[in-house]
Amino acid sequence: MQLKEQIDNLRLPKHVAVIMDGNGRWAKEKGKLRVFGHKNGVKAVRQTVESAAEIGIKVLTLYAFSTENWNRPKLEVEMLMNLLVSSLKKELKLLLKNNISLRAIGDITTLPSRTQKMLNEVIEKTKGNTHLILNLALSYSSKEEIVNAFKNISKKIVNNELSVEEIDKNIINNHLYTRNLPNVDLVIRTSGEKRISNFLLWQIAYAELYFTSVFWPDFGKEEFYKAIIDYQQRERRFGKTSEQLK
Numbered sequence: 235m236q237l238k239e240q241i242d243n244l245r246l247p248k249h250v251a252v253i254m255d256g257n258g259r260w261a262k263e264k265g266k267l268r269v270f271g272h273k274n275g276v277k278a279v280r281q282t283v284e285s286a287a288e289i290g291i292k293v294l295t296l297y298a299f300s301t302e303n304w305n306r307p308k309l310e311v312e313m314l315m316n317l318l319v320s321s322l323k324k325e326l327k328l329l330l331k332n333n334i335s336l337r338a339i340g341d342i343t344t345l346p347s348r349t350q351k352m353l354n355e356v357i358e359k360t361k362g363n364t365h366l367i368l369n370l371a372l373s374y375s376s377k378e379e380i381v382n383a384f385k386n387i388s389k390k391i392v393n394n395e396l397s398v399e400e401i402d403k404n405i406i407n408n409h410l411y412t413r414n415l416p417n418v419d420l421v422i423r424t425s426g427e428k429r430i431s432n433f434l435l436w437q438i439a440y441a442e443l444y445f446t447s448v449f450w451p452d453f454g455k456e457e458f459y460k461a462i463i464d465y466q467q468r469e470r471r472f473g474k475t476s477e478q479l480k
């Protein structure tokens with residue numbers, strides 16, 4: 235049976251978040267520059283977005299650039315920003331055709347202005363789409379996101395818009411970049427690394443974690459389906475016993 239047919243459409247994760255890792259090592263293995271890995275990484279992004287849309291995932295968050303990634307060689311950072319602009323330009327058609335709306339989380343104002351411009355343009359043009367939310371984490375740091383939430387909540391307390399007693403999980407959720415999105419059900423990380431790397435720390439509290447040794451440029455539809463099937467074989471107990479779930 236084809237992998238895709240093994241997926242139970244009634245038990246899909248609503249929100250899948252992916253740490254796309256291994257572009258550099260993939261290129262190195264082939265005796266090529268890191269840039270070559272990133273370019274091929276874009277192909278894997280396209281495959282993953284298409285497969286998520288095909289099976290009916292509601293939200294797909296991709297970790298495209300962390301705040302820590304600013305520390306990479308200047309040339310690589312520039313190249314990644316250019317790649318983002320050209321990919322957004324090229325893939326707009328695919329997004330419109332598949333009824334996908336683009337969003338972004340992170341400190342977007344730190345991106346080069348042309349990147350921000352293209353990003354905002356695609357977000358604007360796709361905002362009415364409803365089939366899948368493609369959420370790009372750019373210049374993203376989960377700890378910074380949480381710090382900002384603390385600051386914004388504190389300001390509301392100082393201004394008497396909120397009381398300390400009112401702070402609960404919902405209030406905190408509502409002050410994160412992901413405020414309008416469901417919690418993450420599944421995190422996928424490629425390239426064999428088993429770390430979370432400052433990604434959606436609050437949002438993944440009950441997520442299932444899936445690690446594969448495949449480098450990101452080799453990740454495609456079949457790899458995505460494998461992750462979903464693996465997820466569907468897990469029993470999500472949320473602290474309860476197996477028996478309580480029956």
Ligand code: FPP
Pocket residue numbers: 254255256257258259260272275276279296297298299303314317318321322370425450
């Ligand atoms: C991780 O591989 C990859 C990145 C930091 C960049 C991811 C970006 C893309 C796939 C392209 C642009 C994205 C979109 C959404 C169009 P690495 O460089 O850390 O690899 P390594 O760990 O082997 O060095």
